[in-house]
Amino acid sequence: MDERVSEHAEVLVDWSARVEAGDDVVLAVAEGSHDLAVAVAEELGDRGANVVTVYDSDEVDRAYKLAHDGDFDADPGHELALYRNADVVLRLGRGRNTAAEADVPGETEQAYRRRRQEIREARMDTDWVSTVHPSRSLAQQAGMSYEAYRDFVYDAVLRDWESLAEEMAQMKERLDAGSEVRIESGDDEITMRVDGRTAVNSAASVAYDSHNLPSGEVFTAPYATEGSLTFDVPMTIQSRRVRNARLVFEDGEVVDYSAETGEDALRDVLETDEGARRLGELGIGMNRGIDRVTDNILFDEKMGDTVHLAVGRAYDACLPDGEQGNDSAVHVDLISDVSEDSRLLVDGEVVQRNGTFRWEDGFESS
Known part of the structure; x- marks a missing residue:
């Protein structure tokens, strides 16, 4: 073996x-x-x-x-x-x-x-x-x-999870202190509120409120989502291939959707229940050991140069004690490549540009 x-x-x-x-x-x-x-x-x-x-x-x-x-x-x-x-x-x-x-x-x-x-x-x-x-x-x-x-x-x-946790803590700190996240990618722009939420430093351990191995993301439970985003990383949803899905949000809810392929799978997810049309998660991939798309959400959503949004259930770890987040029978992630023509901003500050974080070598401030 x-x-x-x-x-x-x-x-x-x-x-x-x-x-x-x-x-x-x-x-x-x-x-x-x-x-x-x-x-x-x-x-x-x-x-x-x-x-x-x-x-x-x-x-x-x-x-x-x-x-x-x-x-x-x-x-x-x-x-x-x-x-x-x-x-x-x-x-x-x-x-x-x-x-x-x-x-x-x-x-x-x-x-x-x-x-x-x-x-x-x-x-x-x-x-x-x-x-x-x-x-x-x-x-x-x-x-x-x-x-x-x-x-x-x-x-x-098999990597140094403690060191990665220290690096990802920089993203968690910005989200915890922030009120609004904006993602600009190509022709799309989407904003969401994160104030009152706690971001999870997902370092592949329950000690970090993290439940996937491998992991390597920072995620939170957004609300009040407005705008649109295209998810150009292909993936399989309920055993069906989905490519270039696009969601449009108003007042925190999906009001329009499309996909180049697999639109029926996307529809089935969004029609599961009322909560399936709202976001349960904003995740930011930070595991540089994952360097290619494999059509497996366990790996792809953790990949550096990506962000993902999940429709459906929000995780309790991101919510204040006693507060009920978005509830749904589903939690389905959709992934967007942000390695080119993209910015991630927290309260107007550019935290990531074209896949490179502010604290990494090669970050362009403007």
């Missing part, structure tokens, strides 16, 4: 999830992640954690959703109890076919998500972390050889 698999498992258990003796852990294992699951189980056993392993398969989910009449029970108790009693949830994705659920009707997917909100909330109340094991299906989706893709994944995962 590649020794980097064991290193990946150690980072996941120690740095990311901070697992301790006696923790009750749910380990969700996708079809292509067996080797990583074995390494993670060894790490969990070494720390004296209690583990329940579940099979996390897109193909199994597809079969169930297509066979069901669509009138799903709300939050089945046996599954809800599993996550309500868990301390940690580790999800090791993805499967053998990245488009396994492409033929699940949009209305079926919407109904399934709407009826599982308490389960989703219970899972997100744990110290949950998602990661991926490099698989041939993901390499194919990224347009890379399997060998090159493995190197890419481990370059993004």
Whole structure:
């Protein structure tokens, strides 16, 4: 076995999830992640954690959703109890076919998500972390050889997270102190309020309110969004390819949308519920170890030279205690390349120009 698999498992258990003796852990294992699951189980056993392993398969989910009449029970108790009693949830994705659920009707997917909100909330109340094991299906989706893709994944995962956290803290400080963020990119301009919010320094650890490995972004929960933005980084949404999506906002809500391809997938997301037409997240990619688009949101949204907006649910970590942010059964990220003809401003100050941050070499002040 590649020794980097064991290193990946150690980072996941120690740095990311901070697992301790006696923790009750749910380990969700996708079809292509067996080797990583074995390494993670060894790490969990070494720390004296209690583990329940579940099979996390897109193909199994597809079969169930297509066979069901669509009138799903709300939050089945046996599954809800599993996550309500868990301390940690580790999800090791993805499967053998990245488009396994492409033929699940949009209305079926919407109904399934709407009826599982308490389960989703219970899972997100744990110290949950998602990661991926490099698989041939993901390499194919990224347009890379399997060998090159493995190197890419481990370059993004096995890095000095403490140093990156220190760098990203500069972006967090500006967002925390700011009131308005403006993104100018090509012919688009979009503004949003961030005052009263707390930005998350997403350094791949629950200690930073961060739940992805790899990570490398700073994100917050914006509101009062106005304007438009084009999302020119292609991605797969609900197993369907989406290219050059564009959203137009008025009074904080999507009032118009389009996409060069995959507009039906975008429509299905926006029609899930009322909250799906409002923003739940503004994210700024800062992981320079991710240097190419791979059609995998776990990596692409963290890439330097990008920003992303997510329609749907806002994360509680960004909100004041007791305040309810945007609520939705979905949280879907859309990514924009800001490496050229782009500026990111906080309260009128240019923080990033053409992908380069103010504190990086090569930043042009004007």
